[in-house]
Amino acid sequence: MTRDELITDVWHDLPASKYLIGRARVDRITARALRAWHPPVLDQCDEAQCRIVNKYLCRSIERQERHEYGMGFIAALLLSAIIGEVVKILLRRWLENRTAMLEAIR
Helix, strand or coil: CCHHHHHHHHHHHCCCCHHHHCHHHHHHHHHHHHHCCCHHHHHCCCHHHHHHHHHHHHHHHHHHHHHHHCCCHHHHHHHHHHHHHHHHHHHHHHHHCHHHHHHHHC
8 A cells, every 4th residue: 555545545534524624634634644653653552552642643743733824713623633533544554454554654
């Protein structure tokens, strides 16, 4: 699986609220999450620890997006929800098939 295929798959797995943010921005958020993905750390995590990493990645990406684009309260809530879903999908894929994720990250 390539990075572009993974980004497209994440888009298709997201709820309908993704249309409020738009494809380009969701793709950018997904690419940012993939750049922040740390396989050596995640290899050592069990599911409980993965939830902590999930929360860290979400907060980190949210801060970057808010700093870069500045937004109002409702937009920030929507963005937070989408980022959480993107990271959750990536984490689920990581737990299901690490080899494919490693190929996509490279």
